[in-house]
Amino acid sequence: MPSACxxxxxxxxxxxxxxxxxALFLRAAGLEWGEQGDVWGQIEARRPLPEDVSPDQVSRMTDTLQRLLTLDPGSALTGGPLVPLGNWVTGMERGG
Incomplete structure (x- = not known):
């Protein structure tokens, strides 16, 4: 990402x-949806949202986050700012 951003x-x-x-790490580990949800719940408990983020803001992000967490990562990792993560993610998927 350019430094001017x-x-x-x-x-x-x-x-x-x-x-x-x-999300990809959880998939690679073979966790089912319910198990992945448990992990996200633990993350939320340990990393609460900043006080200036309202419940309404979180609710508005639900559809976008669901899409992000269920997408096929191939296209996201072959172009744009996530390219540097490609080899790392491939290694995680192979290693489980």
Missing amino acids: PKRMKDAVAHVAEALVT
Whole structure:
């Protein structure tokens, strides 16, 4: 990502990458949906949202996050800012 991009955009891309890689890691480990939900619940308990994020903001993100967590990562990892994660994700998928 070019250094001219605003910090907020870089942070957003980093958070998307974190969520995507975590979801892929859980899939590679063979966790079922319910088990993955348990892990996300534990993450939420340990990393609560900032106080300035309202429940309404979280609710508005639900559809987008669901799509992110269920997408086929191939296209997301072959172009754009997530390309550097491609080899790492492939290794996780192979290693389980």
